[in-house]
Amino acid sequence: MRTTQFPLNTVKETPADAEIISHQLMIRAGLIRKLAAGLYSWLPLGLRVLRKVEKITRDEMEKAGALEVLMPTLQPAELWQETGRWEQYGPELARLKDRHDRDFCLGPTHEEIITDLARNELKSYKQLPITFYQIQTKIRDEIRPRFGVMRSREFIMKDAYSFHLDQASLQESYEVMYRAYSNIFNHLGLKFRAVIADSGSIGGAISHEFHVLADSGEDAIAFSSASDYAANVEKAEALAPTGERPAASTPMVLVDTPAQHSIEEVCTFLTIAPTQCLKTLIVKGEEEGLVALLLRGDHELNKIKAEKLAGVAAPLTFASEADIIAACACKPGSIGPIGLTMPIIADRSIALMADFVCGANQDGKHYQGVNWGRDLPLPELADLRTVVEGDPSPDGQGHITLARGIEVGHIFQLGTKYSGAMKAGIINEAGKHQIMLMGCYGIGISRVVAAAIEQNHDGRGIIWPTNLAPFQVALLPMNMHKSERLKALAEQLYQDLQAAGIDVLFDDRKVRAGFMFSDMELIGIPHCIIVGDKSLDNGTVEYKARTSRDNEELPLTDVLAFLQ
Ligand code: ATP
Ligand code: MG
Ligand code: MG
Numbered sequence: 001m002r003t004t005q006f007p008l009n010t011v012k013e014t015p016a017d018a019e020i021i022s023h024q025l026m027i028r029a030g031l032i033r034k035l036a037a038g039l040y041s042w043l044p045l046g047l048r049v050l051r052k053v054e055k056i057t058r059d060e061m062e063k064a065g066a067l068e069v070l071m072p073t074l075q076p077a078e079l080w081q082e083t084g085r086w087e088q089y090g091p092e093l094a095r096l097k098d099r100h101d102r103d104f105c106l107g108p109t110h111e112e113i114i115t116d117l118a119r120n121e122l123k124s125y126k127q128l129p130i131t132f133y134q135i136q137t138k139i140r141d142e143i144r145p146r147f148g149v150m151r152s153r154e155f156i157m158k159d160a161y162s163f164h165l166d167q168a169s170l171q172e173s174y175e176v177m178y179r180a181y182s183n184i185f186n187h188l189g190l191k192f193r194a195v196i197a198d199s200g201s202i203g204g205a206i207s208h209e210f211h212v213l214a215d216s217g218e219d220a221i222a223f224s225s226a227s228d229y230a231a232n233v234e235k236a237e238a239l240a241p242t243g244e245r246p247a248a249s250t251p252m253v254l255v256d257t258p259a260q261h262s263i264e265e266v267c268t269f270l271t272i273a274p275t276q277c278l279k280t281l282i283v284k285g286e287e288e289g290l291v292a293l294l295l296r297g298d299h300e301l302n303k304i305k306a307e308k309l310a311g312v313a314a315p316l317t318f319a320s321e322a323d324i325i326a327a328c329a330c331k332p333g334s335i336g337p338i339g340l341t342m343p344i345i346a347d348r349s350i351a352l353m354a355d356f357v358c359g360a361n362q363d364g365k366h367y368q369g370v371n372w373g374r375d376l377p378l379p380e381l382a383d384l385r386t387v388v389e390g391d392p393s394p395d396g397q398g399h400i401t402l403a404r405g406i407e408v409g410h411i412f413q414l415g416t417k418y419s420g421a422m423k424a425g426i427i428n429e430a431g432k433h434q435i436m437l438m439g440c441y442g443i444g445i446s447r448v449v450a451a452a453i454e455q456n457h458d459g460r461g462i463i464w465p466t467n468l469a470p471f472q473v474a475l476l477p478m479n480m481h482k483s484e485r486l487k488a489l490a491e492q493l494y495q496d497l498q499a500a501g502i503d504v505l506f507d508d509r510k511v512r513a514g515f516m517f518s519d520m521e522l523i524g525i526p527h528c529i530i531v532g533d534k535s536l537d538n539g540t541v542e543y544k545a546r547t548s549r550d551n552e553e554l555p556l557t558d559v560l561a562f563l564q
């Protein structure tokens with residue numbers, strides 16, 4: 001490809017709303033452009049990377065024996081009503097009506113649709129086990145879309161669903177997928193960990209999340225210092241031994257934190273030590289006859305949860321974000337825990353928004369967002385625990401260390417959760433109708449691109465892992481437009497590289513050398529071949545790896561062999 005025919009859309013300015021480096025670099029390198037909050041277009045350069053993630057994922061799915069399908073984004077409400085999720089899902093589900101006033105939604109995930117397909121298409125136990133997958137656009141009306149394609153409202157997911165006669169078969173396919181996921185993230189060249197996740201459904205259900213390790217990750221993961229134990233903090237908390245707990249009759253105040261605030265801010269307000277957070281909040285609450293819990297996110301969802309909690313600890317009153325804004329006379333978006341909580345505590349009213357926040361990471365910077373998902377049973381008050389660095393590992397071996405991760409994949413043994421509700425069965429060997437068991441397996445294809453950048457960048461731009469790079473080699477001629485001989489040499493090398501099957505970007509623009517270099521560093525091409533006067537005089541080129549600061553001189557005749 002030539003840059004005169006494949007324009008690079010690099011920009012100098014960092015957009016004001018780009019809080020994390022991957023978002024900034026994706027805009028600056030010209031990979032994506034914002035359409036509206038949480039909605040992005042992929043430019044040609046970005047799409048090349050996205051397609052690489054897709055291809056590596058698709059290849060592993062095929063190797064794992066999964067069959068590709070493609071299901072609609074627009075989905076009739078009836079299927080979601082069958083499983084009860086039409087009511088349960090909350091405002092993240094984008095709902096709409098068609099011209100006949102019938103209810104539809106835009107699929108955030110496809111369990112209902114695949115289960116409907118399977119109950120119609122699968123008839124006999126002989127067809128099992130079977131795994132279907134698709135790579136398709138998902139819509140989630142995220143309460144706070146942010147970080148570019150990391151948490152967007154429309155994104156590409158690879159979602160797979162398996163169907164089984166029994167638990168042993170589900171377990172087997174689950175392990176196949178677990179290995180396929182590990183292969184995918186290894187091929188992508190990412191540092192990742194698979195961690196035990198809280199399934200949140202019927203007890204005993206098994207689930208793992210795959211996290212790309214990055215300091216900016218929204219999730220906290222807990223590792224044992226002495227064993228392979230790794231869990232997301234939510235799960236580690238669920239397993240943590242219970243200690244002191246407040247009496248069930250303790251009055252309770254829930255404090256709204258509409259955005260992520262530094263733990264110092266909240267602790268200053270509550271006059272507690274930053275490392276103590278929830279435990280201390282409970283202790284302090286007991287002293288004062290109050291328990292403070294920090295919540296953020298979706299109001300409606302948590303109102304339901306809090307109503308249940310009210311049965312545990314009273315008294316509670318409810319306030320919407322709008323109520324708080326009115327009560328505190330502050331502007332939407334400007335409310336923080338300090339300005340906000342004071343009148344709320346005084347009133348003993350609560351504000352409820354989405355995820356449950358119950359802890360601080362060790363460096364005390366942010367709360368851990370602990371997601372009591374829609375289908376999670378409400379935690380007992382005694383279960384509201386936080387895991388901190390140095391706690392004993394739940395497996396009894398060593399101590400907990402914490403790290404930040406970006407959830408890029410999630411695999412799950414669903415059992416009969418959907419197949420039962422939708423009566424998806426087959427005829428078994430005994431000739432009887434039997435409900436199938438299911439597994440489901442997701443990878444956030446578009447999020448992977450952002451996560452890869454979050455993990456691989458420097459002050460000059462992106463450093464793509466080889467298998468993700470939009471081009472492998474940049475061919476950079478110096479002042480080619482002033483020398484016919486150099487032009488001929490560069491053109492020849494371009495042909496030779498292409499003929500050797502090397503994915504090369506030939507910078508044939510009439511631009512300064514410094515401009516070329518900074519563009520190639522920003523967009524993260526792993527290898528640069530620089531041709532100039534020396535190439536004509538001595539038959540050498542300069543080679544520079546994106547990961548190194550220094551250039552190497554290579555004989556022109558060695559270039560192909562060197563790059564292959
Ligand atoms: P999160 O906890 O980050 O909200 P999730 O647990 O809701 O993610 P899943 O339902 O497990 O997500 O979906 C499978 C995968 O889809 C996730 O592991 C993640 O990689 C990706 N994903 C989920 N939500 C988004 C989003 N809003 N934007 C981009 N990718 C997403
Ligand atoms: Mg989510
Ligand atoms: Mg999650």
Ligand code: MG
Nearest residue numbers: 209407409410
């Ligand atoms: Mg998940």
